């Protein structure tokens with residue numbers, strides 16, 4: 001997203017090749033404090049790794065096909081090693097650094113225009129919702145795309161738990177602030193913390209999802225553990241990761257990317273192949289792992305579910 005390095009989104013595919021499983025395993029072994037000898041015991045390691053996350057047994061959620069099951073699914077290895085998570089760095093290969101993020105205990109603060117502000121731990125939240133799995137398209141504004149199975153629950157379930165006032169018009173979500181681990185947060189040129197939001201009717205739409213898992217497992221840290229937004233009809237930057245704050249307001253929030261470059265990134269950010277980014281076309285996209293570009297679809301292929309949200313908003317910049 002390329003403020004400092006205008007051509008970063010054009011990285012040749014050779015530079016975006018994912019790390020091998022071998023490296024992945026090594027990082028895990030190191031993280032767990034075992035020596036090289038343990039590499040011979042992957043099954044045992046996997047077992048220990050699972051028990052390390054108290055929510056591991058909840059995954060995968062039960063598959064919900066109502067919004068389609070797009071294909072082909074992106075390889076797990078690619079989706080978990082090619083990431084945008086600027087808190088850890090501005091290139092795509094932050095997955096190793098992101099392992100330093102501690103996701104337990106994890107508390108989400110609920111406030112703003114609600115009946116009563118409160119805090120809730122991630123495992124208490126997971127106990128209050130019904131997890132399901134949805135296979136969604138993801139379209140980054142930089143023109144790469146993927147299709148992945150998220151586990152999680154509708155944003156609507158979160159809203160209902162939060163009990164916003166009837167006068168609330170937007171839900172705003174923010175990422176953790178932790179410059180000691182999220183090193184890029186020391187760069188004060190960025191309007192940290194990463195902030196995103198939805199209008200209330202968007203948040204209540206069936207498609208709007210809070211993902212807590214990916215590929216049938218708890219959310220990898222690099223993908224936004226322990227919970228992140230997924231609004232698949234919008235450009236990927238709406239999908240704020242590692243959420244610690246949920247607020248309700250009657251004023252349109254200023255989002256992270258708007259704060260950085262409001263001429264290029266807006267609040268609505270709905271996918272539209274006919275509306276170019278000021279610096280590049282949005283007509284096509286490159287699925288991760290593919291050499292071929294494919295046409296991009298209006299609302300990223302979800303028009304039948306969401307187009308109605310915008311019929312009375314024609315005056316807004318809906319597609320940036």
Ligand SMILES: Nc1nc2c(c(=O)[nH]1)N[C@H]1C(S)=C(S)[C@@H](COP(=O)(O)O)O[C@H]1N2
Pocket residue numbers: 001079082083084085086087139140141175194222223224235236237238239240241242
């Ligand atoms: N906190 C935070 N959330 C974020 C980002 C980020 O840099 N920081 N990048 C966004 C962008 S641009 C995209 S495309 C997606 C990428 O999600 P993925 O790494 O799981 O594919 O996360 C979004 N959420």
Ligand SMILES: [Mo]
Pocket residue numbers: 001084139140141142235236237
């Ligand atoms: Mo993105």
